[in-house]
Amino acid sequence: MIQTSYTLLLLFFVTSVVGQKSYSKKQIAKLKAEVTALIETDKKQAQVMVDKVFSFAELGFQEVESSKYLTGILKNNGFKIENSISGIPTAWFAEWSNGDGPTIAIGSDVDCIPKASQYPGIAYHKPMVEGAPGHGEGHNSGIPLNISAVLAVKKIMERENIGGTLIVWPGIAEELVAAKAWYVRDGLFDDIDMCIFTHVSSNLSVSYGPARGTGLISVEYSFEGEAAHSAGSPWRGRSALDAAELMNIGWNYKREHLHPLRRSHSIFTDAGDQPNVVPSKASIWFYFRDIKYEGIMDMYAIANDMAKGAALMTGTTMKSRVLGAAWPRHFNKVIAETMYENIKKIGLPEWSKADQVLAKAVQTEVSSKKIEGLATKLDTIGLPVVDPISGGSDDIGDISWKVPTVTMRFPSNIPGLQGHHWSNAIAMATPIAHKGVVAGAKAEAMTLIDFLTQPKLLEQAWDYFNNEQTKETKFEPMISESDMPPIYLNKDKQDQFRKELEKFYYDETKYDSYLEQIGVAYPTVKED
Numbered sequence: 001m002i003q004t005s006y007t008l009l010l011l012f013f014v015t016s017v018v019g020q021k022s023y024s025k026k027q028i029a030k031l032k033a034e035v036t037a038l039i040e041t042d043k044k045q046a047q048v049m050v051d052k053v054f055s056f057a058e059l060g061f062q063e064v065e066s067s068k069y070l071t072g073i074l075k076n077n078g079f080k081i082e083n084s085i086s087g088i089p090t091a092w093f094a095e096w097s098n099g100d101g102p103t104i105a106i107g108s109d110v111d112c113i114p115k116a117s118q119y120p121g122i123a124y125h126k127p128m129v130e131g132a133p134g135h136g137e138g139h140n141s142g143i144p145l146n147i148s149a150v151l152a153v154k155k156i157m158e159r160e161n162i163g164g165t166l167i168v169w170p171g172i173a174e175e176l177v178a179a180k181a182w183y184v185r186d187g188l189f190d191d192i193d194m195c196i197f198t199h200v201s202s203n204l205s206v207s208y209g210p211a212r213g214t215g216l217i218s219v220e221y222s223f224e225g226e227a228a229h230s231a232g233s234p235w236r237g238r239s240a241l242d243a244a245e246l247m248n249i250g251w252n253y254k255r256e257h258l259h260p261l262r263r264s265h266s267i268f269t270d271a272g273d274q275p276n277v278v279p280s281k282a283s284i285w286f287y288f289r290d291i292k293y294e295g296i297m298d299m300y301a302i303a304n305d306m307a308k309g310a311a312l313m314t315g316t317t318m319k320s321r322v323l324g325a326a327w328p329r330h331f332n333k334v335i336a337e338t339m340y341e342n343i344k345k346i347g348l349p350e351w352s353k354a355d356q357v358l359a360k361a362v363q364t365e366v367s368s369k370k371i372e373g374l375a376t377k378l379d380t381i382g383l384p385v386v387d388p389i390s391g392g393s394d395d396i397g398d399i400s401w402k403v404p405t406v407t408m409r410f411p412s413n414i415p416g417l418q419g420h421h422w423s424n425a426i427a428m429a430t431p432i433a434h435k436g437v438v439a440g441a442k443a444e445a446m447t448l449i450d451f452l453t454q455p456k457l458l459e460q461a462w463d464y465f466n467n468e469q470t471k472e473t474k475f476e477p478m479i480s481e482s483d484m485p486p487i488y489l490n491k492d493k494q495d496q497f498r499k500e501l502e503k504f505y506y507d508e509t510k511y512d513s514y515l516e517q518i519g520v521a522y523p524t525v526k527e528d
Contacts, residue, residue: 035445039442046144051506051513054429055505061489067090070147071083079168080096102451105399110171112139117133121524123524125422135429144437149442166448193404195400197396198409199410203409203415207381216326217324218322219320221303223311224316227280237280238316240280241282261295265287266285267284322480323486334404343378343408343443348376401469
């Protein structure tokens with residue numbers, strides 16, 4: 001099927017490139033200069049979007065206000081919105097077309113982290129709402145970056161009559177890796193020519209080839225037994241919790257025999273009601289990670305057998321459901337090299353003294369190994385991983401095996417933090433985040449201009465995809481046609497805090513910045 005897509009793409013180029021306008025290097029450079037100037041002129045809108053989404057602080061599958069706000073901006077700028085894609089209420093595709101040309105998908109994540117509530121601009125732990133979610137990774141910045149880039153490119157396309165289609169889309173529930181695999185399964189990327197994804201970081205960078213980190217499958221095992229009085233007649237009960245605990249014990253013994261590149265984690269999602277009732281229901285939720293698809297599925301098969309064994313040992317029944325999946329990532333060389341040339345032209349933002357004071361204070365607060373502040377030297381292009389390193393996952397991996405894809409990382413956060421933590425929220429509604437988003441938007445917009453005006457680049461990207469990336473590795477979905485996205489997740493957590501969080505929603509009509517609204521002097525650090 002991949003080879004067929006490639007053949008059709010080549011036929012498209014043969015029949016349509018002749019009719020397209022040819023651009024010289026000088027003309028392309030001029031268009032790039034103009035698109036970056038547009039982004040610079042409109043950087044206030046980028047700041048407002050970043051701060052606004054930060055203030056919503058919504059967990060995965062509960063990104064109601066974030067999605068409504070972002071799609072509203074796109075709709076007002078002529079994009080056609082398709083809501084509830086793949087049966088996910090907060091998921092959407094926003095499409096704008098200017099006729100024949102490449103179809104480019106531009107995506108980023110929008111969800112936040114449980115219990116990561118934090119006042120921005122304050123270099124120590126100070127929750128806005130105790131126990132509430134917060135943007136402790138920085139996903140509030142990616143879609144605002146993409147919108148800034150796309151709206152500027154759209155103006156150039158309209159003026160120059162450049163053909164092509166731009167699709168902006170959100171990575172819903174990325175922290176649960178529970179949406180992008182469904183997008184791919186449901187054919188949403190079947191007619192996409194390439195994908196640019198963005199993710200917050202502490203430098204401006206892009207990579208190609210196999211990426212550092214892992215893929216994973218997310219599975220919940222649920223056991224059902226028989227309740228009984230824990231003291232009066234415990235022999236009449238069959239404890240589902242015993243089964244879940246036995247599975248957990250079995251898997252913990254298995255850890256000794258896992259390859260170092262494999263990782264797994266689990267939590268109990270249901271452990272019974274109260275001590276004097278034998279638990280009739282219990283559930284345990286696992287992430288199984290490996291650097292290869294085959295390794296992930298091997299761990300999954302072993303865990304399935306353990307769950308069956310735990311049920312047999314306790315006289316309970318067992319069922320399982322897949323809650324998410326992410327293939328190991330592989331990024332496109334042609335797109336990455338083209339983008340990196342633009343990154344070199346943009347460079348890192350000029351950080352103020354206040355920016356650096358905040359960054360060093362936060363690094364000190366969380367005992368970072370290096371107290372050096374924000375990056376002042378641009379990263380080199382990321383090369384293919386030769387010696388694999390275990391680590392995190394991102395379900396952009398599934399899309400990277402469907403169409404040529406890269407992830408551009410942009411400098412809106414502070415180096416040396418632990419991730420998924422309140423400290424990672426500190427910079428995310430400050431000038432650090434705003435400057436990083438503007439720099440990233442410029443590099444992304446320039447790359448979009450490259451691929452919209454030079455069809456040969458897209459042909460080369462697909463050549464790499466077909467003849468190098470997928471030559472030996474073939475994509476097989478980890479989710480089945482019957483697996484449904486777990487859109488119920490996080491609802492209780494978000495509902496618990498939404499009313500309190502609403503008091504902190506950013507009102508850009510009254511305040512110039514979010515820091516002004518919440519009364520934070522920038523930067524606020526501990527006294528010596």
